Amino acid sequence: MPVFLWKGTDRTGKAQKGEVEADNVxxxxxxxxxxGINVRSVKPKPKDISEYLPFLKRGVQERDLVIFVRQxxxxxxxxxxxxxxxxxxxxxQQNQTFKQIIRQVKTDVESGATLxxxxxxxxxxxxxxxxNLVAAxxxxxxxxxxxxxxxxxxxxxxxLKKRVKGAMTYPGIVISIAIVVVAVILxxxxxxxxxxxxxxxxxxPPVTLFVMDMSSFVQSYIHWMILALIALAFVFKKIRGNPxxxxxxxxxxxxxxxxxxxxxxxxxxxxxxxxxxxxxxxxPILEGLDIVANTAGNTVVERAIRKARAAxxxxxxxxxxLQETHVFPTMVTQMIAVGESTGALDSMLGKIADFYDxxxxxxxxxxxxxxxxxxxxxxxxxxGGLLIAMYMPIFQIADVVxxxx
Numbered sequence: 001m002p003v004f005l006w007k008g009t010d011r012t013g014k015a016q017k018g019e020v021e022a023d024n025v026x027x028x029x030x031x032x033x034x035x036g037i038n039v040r041s042v043k044p045k046p047k048d049i050s051e052y053l054p055f056l057k058r059g060v061q062e063r064d065l066v067i068f069v070r071q072x073x074x075x076x077x078x079x080x081x082x083x084x085x086x087x088x089x090x091x092x093q094q095n096q097t098f099k100q101i102i103r104q105v106k107t108d109v110e111s112g113a114t115l116x117x118x119x120x121x122x123x124x125x126x127x128x129x130x131x132n133l134v135a136a137x138x139x140x141x142x143x144x145x146x147x148x149x150x151x152x153x154x155x156x157x158x159x160l161k162k163r164v165k166g167a168m169t170y171p172g173i174v175i176s177i178a179i180v181v182v183a184v185i186l187x188x189x190x191x192x193x194x195x196x197x198x199x200x201x202x203x204x205p206p207v208t209l210f211v212m213d214m215s216s217f218v219q220s221y222i223h224w225m226i227l228a229l230i231a232l233a234f235v236f237k238k239i240r241g242n243p244x245x246x247x248x249x250x251x252x253x254x255x256x257x258x259x260x261x262x263x264x265x266x267x268x269x270x271x272x273x274x275x276x277x278x279x280x281x282x283x284p285i286l287e288g289l290d291i292v293a294n295t296a297g298n299t300v301v302e303r304a305i306r307k308a309r310a311a312x313x314x315x316x317x318x319x320x321x322l323q324e325t326h327v328f329p330t331m332v333t334q335m336i337a338v339g340e341s342t343g344a345l346d347s348m349l350g351k352i353a354d355f356y357d358x359x360x361x362x363x364x365x366x367x368x369x370x371x372x373x374x375x376x377x378x379x380x381x382x383x384g385g386l387l388i389a390m391y392m393p394i395f396q397i398a399d400v401v402x403x404x405x
Contacts, residue, residue: 003045003103004028008037018091019045021103060098060125062158066151068098073147083109101125114138128291129274136282146281153277156353157270160360164266167364174375178382185386187222190215193390204393211389247299254300258370262363267301268332269356276349286313301327318345 004025007017016037022028025042032039068089075085086106093099101122108118116135119126126134130150137146194212197204204212218225239245254260271292278288289309296302304325311321319337322328332352339348 004042005045006032006037006039006042008032008039008041010038011036021107060095060101062154064093064095064098065125066154066158068093068102069147069151069154073144073151076147077144082115098125115143128294129278132283132287132291133278133281140282149277149281153273156273156357160266160269160357163360163364164262167262167367170368171371171375174379178379182382182386183218183222185383186211186215186218190386190390191219193393197393205389207385207389208393211386243299250299254298258363258367262360262367263298264327265356265359265363267296267298268328269353269360270295270297271301271305271328272332272349272356273353276346276353279346279349285318304328 002023003019003021005017005019006028007015010016020028020031022031025044029039029042032042071089072085075088076082083106086102086109090099090102090106093102105115105118105122108121109115114135116131116138119134120131133146133150134143137143140146190212194215197208236249240249253263256263274292274295275285275288278291279285283291286309289305289312293302293305293309296305304322304327307325308318308321311324312318317337318340319333322336323330323333335348335352336345339345342348
């Protein structure tokens, strides 16, 4: 629906301005007048440049979503109607992409759709977990409580994701810088030394000859090497896009030393946090397991959850089939069994999630502590070895000059 910008004055004569949705200018003017505004001007809102250039559009960040849910929960708790809440949230939203989505949700709700039905039309922002929890809140009349839980859940998941990304980013940046530095040395610095040694006519050590040959190779084939790296990245992306390839890479990641254990702990934390939040909000366990499987992020974990769900649907307790998958640690399944037997499965899952959040922090710290000395040694051996290989002939030349004088 078109959006119009308006200016006018209220009953006290104070200047006001804003925007309104309407099919045309006449209807827009009528809507503004109903608010008690003396309209001075109404004109169509100009389109943002990002609407013509989609790649410039800013995505909806987790932080945007958390603020939206927190404020929505507070306004619902204060007794405000859903449509009014959405209108206020739309007006104060700075992210234009999110602003447009909220506007569409508000329009759908005004047309008679439930909030969960309106949110479901935007799966890239509001996933199945979000939509199902909102639906449960609407049915139970506790939408404000559900939105509060959602905000807490999104914040904790964002913190977990940020922690893992931070652990992966550091070594990636260091290795990338090292590769660039080595490439610059081989392409630009080594040839200068090679010319100097050629003019001096000295016999070069084998290590220096090896470095000079490597420099010549890199100079000749650096473009092909860059293309090969791009091709490898493209092939890896294609493999990950294929179900069998994704399954193979996911199994490989979980079997990797140190890193695999970190991924396993992240998967357990995500599983228990998500399922616990859904059970606390009144979502049936089988439906909750379906949604958790879809948000697992790893095909091995997803397959294990679906296998456990099938067994639970047949009447088995929750803990037993989870233990039989050999994906979840024994401590986790035992705690789930205790929570199930005491009728406090949702709170027990929350405790497990809190514990594994801390375990992820410990694992990330351990991984960082392990990688730091390895990276320092790698940089020292690589760059230091190149420099030593180039300076060895210089020492020989200095020694010859010293003897001749």
